[in-house]
Amino acid sequence: EAGVAQSPRYKIIEKRQSVAFWCNPISGHATLYWYQQILGQGPKLLIQFQNNGVVDDSQLPKDRFSAERLKGVDSTLKIQPAKLEDSAVYLCASSRRLAGLGGELFFGEGSRLTVL
């Protein structure tokens, strides 16, 4: 079974530029998550999709971050304009069931963003 695929693995941009990250979850997984992990901290949920509907985006900075999951499969996370504090690893995860119902999350290797 193929794992969660993310790209690009690394991205360096200047502040106020835009960036997009792509995620392809494990086949058949209905739930997709985007987490932000700042160095030395645990992952922080940005947005959670169930199929192609949003379950939770309460911690997504909507003035600069956007995410979509077309056709309930792969997903894109965009940041525009980027700030210095957006430097982090962006982790995508998927699960067959919701975490709160016992679903196990499978993570990709992450996309490391550096904002200069």
Added chain:
Amino acid sequence: QKEVEQDPGPLSVPEGAIVSLNCTYSNSAFQYFMWYRQYSRKGPELLMYTYSSGNKEDGRFTAQVDKSSKYISLFIRDSQPSDSATYLCAMASDYKLSFGAGTTVTVRA
């Protein structure tokens, strides 16, 4: 107050030692308790998974949950250099999964 508190360490132990990790939490609604292991520059992977209070053992790993104290622990027996990683506790209720800050562990050969 954060929902999940975890001492970030770092923790350094000699090979063969017992590693003890723990987290506290404030949300009584959490029902599922997990430990994820994250190697450097990799995504987290599920290590242990428990539901409600009690102990669960898997090889060299033991997870404990005490819901009355809102406290969970992970013990690693006979630690190996390959156990060197960051260990993240995570807790779930309904659709929500919350992570601790992670404890970085180094096992010295």
